[in-house]
Amino acid sequence: MTIGLSVKFDRLVKEMDRIAAGLDEKVVMQIGYTDYVPKNAEYFSFMPLDEIENFYRLARVVVCHAGIGTIMTAMKYSKQIVLVPRFKRYGEVHNDHQLEIATEFEKEGIAVIVRDIRDLDKAIRNISDCHVNESIERFKQGNKLINGLKEYLMDVESENTARARY
């Protein structure tokens, strides 16, 4: 479970800690600036990127806020994803863009959204047992952005070399 680099997220950390007591799987939480101290799971505040990615690699499910960085890292490892968007009404974020992001990823079949924190337990238990999220794999195959960017850089480079020659 991870809440990213931004402000505290007591609502998610508390509920995940409660659920952890009843799960037969290991739960590791990144809790950032959250005040609540988990009792039933291993936790830490922050960690360098490469070390934190190890936890993603080993996880069956990634439970996280709907921050784009977190979603992308979970997608990098094609994990099953449960998104708990931060809400403005709880003072967790300045607008409800996380819900908007989460909804788009849910439409693509990439993640499951938990809109009411009481549904988190059920979402974690019901998510696919498969270690590879097939929707993410399909999504990755249709991606042309990286190649498009590569081609653009090649064009600029040959343009620059041509200019240097004349």
Added chain:
Amino acid sequence: MKVCLTCSAGGHFTEMLKITESIRDHDYFFITYYDRTKEGLKGVYFLGYNDLSNDKLDKSVKLVISFLQIIRILSREKPAVIITMGGSLISILVCFIGKAMGSKIVFIESLACITNPSASGKIIYPIADLFLVQWEPLVKKYGGKARYMGKLI
């Protein structure tokens, strides 16, 4: 060829790391803010003042210091292309200073922007040489220059 990547910390930076896949054949470096997850990363220039830092320095003083820092970095590195995701004042500064110094500007709208253009996107759009969005409906919101080529996943 030298490429500069610039953005704020957090999610934008994760997207930026993804971009490094497409620039492996080039020499590249980052300009961003410091946070503790970035300790030990190579090829990263940290601007002296963090957006979130609570020190007593006046905002305009910080801005001038950052401005000078960026000019120093860009004149030393002379990147042919600057790639940015926006997300903060520094990316805007780097793009405008870089454009004036002859770099090509590539803007990639964050995956977090689905239906509405970002503030930095709107500011950088006029000077961008390549302008990409990651959700198709955004192309129309920006105009002729914006293109959709997929997502940074």
